[in-house]
Amino acid sequence: xxxxxxxxxxxxxxxxxxxxxxxxxxxxxxxxxxxxxxxxxxxxxxxxxxxxxxxxxxxxxxxxxxxxxxxxxxxxxxxxxxxxxxxxxxxxxxxxxxxxxxxxxxxxxxxxxxxxxxxxxxxxxxxxxxxxxx
Amino acid sequence: xxxxxxxxxxxxxxxxxxxxxxxxxxxxxxxxxxxxxxxxxxxxxxxxxxxxxxxxxxxxxxxxxxxxxxxxxxxxxxxxxxxxxxxxxxxxxxxxxxxxxxxxxxxxxxxxxxxxxxxxxxxxxxxxxxxxxx
Amino acid sequence: xxxxxxxxxxxxxxxxxxxxxxxxxxxxxxxxxxxxxxxxxxxxxxxxxxxxxxxxxxxxxxxxxxxxxxxxxxxxxxxxxxxxxxxxxxxxxxxxxxxxxxxxxxxxxxxxxxxxxxxxxxxxxxxxxxxxxx
Amino acid sequence: xxxxxxxxxxxxxxxxxxxxxxxxxxxxxxxxxxxxxxxxxxxxxxxxxxxxxxxxxxxxxxxxxxxxxxxxxxxxxxxxxxxxxxxxxxxxxxxxxxxxxxxxxxxxxxxxxxxxxxxxxxxxxxxxxxxxxx
Numbered sequence: 439x440x441x442x443x444x445x446x447x448x449x450x451x452x453x454x455x456x457x458x459x460x461x462x463x464x465x466x467x468x469x470x471x472x473x474x475x476x477x478x479x480x481x482x483x484x485x486x487x488x489x490x491x492x493x494x495x496x497x498x499x500x501x502x503x504x505x506x507x508x509x510x511x512x513x514x515x516x517x518x519x520x521x522x523x524x525x526x527x528x529x530x531x532x533x534x535x536x537x538x539x540x541x542x543x544x545x546x547x548x549x550x551x552x553x554x555x556x557x558x559x560x561x562x563x564x565x566x567x568x569x570x571x572x
Numbered sequence: 573x574x575x576x577x578x579x580x581x582x583x584x585x586x587x588x589x590x591x592x593x594x595x596x597x598x599x600x601x602x603x604x605x606x607x608x609x610x611x612x613x614x615x616x617x618x619x620x621x622x623x624x625x626x627x628x629x630x631x632x633x634x635x636x637x638x639x640x641x642x643x644x645x646x647x648x649x650x651x652x653x654x655x656x657x658x659x660x661x662x663x664x665x666x667x668x669x670x671x672x673x674x675x676x677x678x679x680x681x682x683x684x685x686x687x688x689x690x691x692x693x694x695x696x697x698x699x700x701x702x703x704x705x706x
Numbered sequence: 707x708x709x710x711x712x713x714x715x716x717x718x719x720x721x722x723x724x725x726x727x728x729x730x731x732x733x734x735x736x737x738x739x740x741x742x743x744x745x746x747x748x749x750x751x752x753x754x755x756x757x758x759x760x761x762x763x764x765x766x767x768x769x770x771x772x773x774x775x776x777x778x779x780x781x782x783x784x785x786x787x788x789x790x791x792x793x794x795x796x797x798x799x800x801x802x803x804x805x806x807x808x809x810x811x812x813x814x815x816x817x818x819x820x821x822x823x824x825x826x827x828x829x830x831x832x833x834x835x836x837x838x839x840x
Numbered sequence: 841x842x843x844x845x846x847x848x849x850x851x852x853x854x855x856x857x858x859x860x861x862x863x864x865x866x867x868x869x870x871x872x873x874x875x876x877x878x879x880x881x882x883x884x885x886x887x888x889x890x891x892x893x894x895x896x897x898x899x900x901x902x903x904x905x906x907x908x909x910x911x912x913x914x915x916x917x918x919x920x921x922x923x924x925x926x927x928x929x930x931x932x933x934x935x936x937x938x939x940x941x942x943x944x945x946x947x948x949x950x951x952x953x954x955x956x957x958x959x960x961x962x963x964x965x966x967x968x969x970x971x972x973x974x
Contacts, residue, residue, distance in 0.1 A: 449868060449871070449872050450722060450723070450728075450871050450872070450875060450885070451722060451728050451730055451868040451871060451872075453722050453723040454718060454719060454721050454722065454723070455621070455718070455721040455722070455723065455725045455776060456621075456626055456628065457723045458628070460718075460719050461599065461628075461629045461632060462596050462597075462599040462600050462603075462719055463596075465595065465596040465599055466596050466851060466853040469596075469851070469852050469853060470851050470852070470853075473852060473911070477911075482911070483852070483910075483911065484909075484910055484911045487589070487590075492590055494590065494592070494595075494636070494639070495595045495636055496635065496636055497633065497634065497635045497636065498595060498633070498634055499631065499632070499633040500631065500632055501630065501631045502628070502629055502630055502631065505628070507886075508723055508885075508886055509875070509879075509884070509885065509886045583734060583737070583738050584737050584738070584741060584751070584856060584857070584862075585734040585737060585738075585856060585862050585864055587856050587857040588852060588853060588855050588856065588857070589852070589855040589856070589857065589859045589910055591857045594852075594853050596853055600717060600719040603717070603718050603719060604717050604718070604719075607718060607777070611777075616777070617718070617776075617777065618775075618776055618777045641752075642751075642752055642857055643741070643745075643750070643751065643752045723889070724889075724894055724896065726896070729867065729896075729897045729900060730864050730865075730867040730868050730871075731864075733863065733864040733867055734864050737864075755857070755858075760858055762858065762860070762863075762904070762907070763863045763904055764903065764904055765901065765902070765903045765904065766863060766901070766902055767899065767900070767901040768899065768900055769898065769899045770896070770897055770898055770899065773896070
């Protein structure tokens with residue numbers, strides 16, 4: 439299982455007048471989580487783009503269970519599902535009391551420089567395949 | 573059917589290095605759409621909060637079909653589903669060629685000042701009910 | 707004098723837990739204002755970038771006089787100072803009571819595709835010069 | 841001298857189509873820097889607000905020297921100037937090559953629950969005064 443946990447500290451600018459972290463920020467955090475997951479497994483997203491690939495979002499969902507507040511430290515666990523032309527990631531956000539406060543998932547495709555759908559880059563397959571073969 | 577369309581002009585700050593409008597902005601636009609829809613039907617969300625109600629998001633999904641770019645004018649159509657303790661809204665985003673580029677939906681609850689779940693505010697029911705009775 | 711006024715409706719996501727529009731949004735609005743000003747005077751910023759020019763920000767200042775709140779309509783007046791390799795813009799934000807709530811200014815440079823400083827694009831000079839010659 | 845350095849990792853959502861970190865993010869980072877500085881010196885901004893004080897921004901300036909890119913680690917050094925009814929902070933952003941890429945400053949006031957200007961909270965004076973007396 440490919441997974442990785444990052445810490446998120448809720449910034450003041452991420453709050454809204456409801457006194458909670460605005461829900462749109464979780465979408466930004468999910469992205470941060472999957473980029474850090476890829477990095478942990480030897481795959482730099484910045485390099486992926488430089489080599490001519492993009493991994494745009496086809497779909498994203500977030501489900502909110504409990505609110506996060508300013509200056510709270512959150513733990514975002516990202517899971518990468520097996521490699522696919524329609525690549526899935528799953529997310530779980532925990533607060534410091536280890537309560538699950540949000541879940542989510544996203545679906546991605548790979549496109550090349552001409553913005554056409556393409557197979558996952560070979561380098562990504564090579565680096566990540568071993569982890570899915572167990 | 574309660575629905576309302578707002579125009580969105582993609583701001584420079586909303587783009588990302590993929591040269592598209594970053595996907596998290598659609599979540600912000602959906603919120604703008606449902607607030608304007610409520611306003612059109614005589615219901616000011618600012619007043620709702622002043623009267624002690626909040627309508628936090630329980631779940632939000634966005635599905636991306638085509639990309640939007642900087643300075644593009646988009647048309648966001650928001651639909652409000654029948655009043656419910658779990659209130660649903662649906663979204664469709666069109667570009668200026670009338671292509672559907674994104675769909676979405678969100679689920680909300682009503683909470684009171686003590687952050688407890690509550691029925692939809694009476695005033696909202698009164699104002700919106702007629703539209704659902706046809 | 708080259709100037710242009712745009713309307714800004716404060717979005718919910720732009721508020722913070724202080725119950726005001728977060729101050730970082732004014733920087734985003736200033737950018738929106740100067741892009742719309744250029745458009746009004748026949749100059750599309752999207753086209754500028756396509757033709758290989760960028761106009762990055764060298765410096766930006768915002769001074770806050772009064773707070774803006776959710777769902778408030780603001781009027782942002784942008785002034786463009788005479789064309790220069792260090793291009794200046796000035797900003798004034800008014801609320802619906804016509805109170806001045808924020809002032810600002812920004813300084814820009816023009817860079818070409820190789821990210822080197824360059825003179826303002828000829829097309830821009832041609833289009834805007836007449837307005838400064840009075 | 842009261843100062844504190846925090847690390848910032850440029851998020852994908854913080855980039856724009858110029859391929860740089862959008863300039864408005866520095867304003868958000870400055871805020872993060874001064875909140876972490878206060879925390880380091882025993883002063884929790886969340887508690888400050890709970891006790892009825894707000895520290896809104898009167899003025900903020902950012903000067904950009906060099907661009908930051910996606911996934912770059914930046915070091916933001918925040919300095920707090922001596923306590924005053926008009927409180928100043930200064931900022932310097934360095935990239936991982938230790939190049940200074942941005943400087944800034946901000947001016948703040950203290951307001952109480954009634955949104956009236958007030959002296960800096962006693963607790964803040966008590967905690968920070970020793971550092972300014974050397």
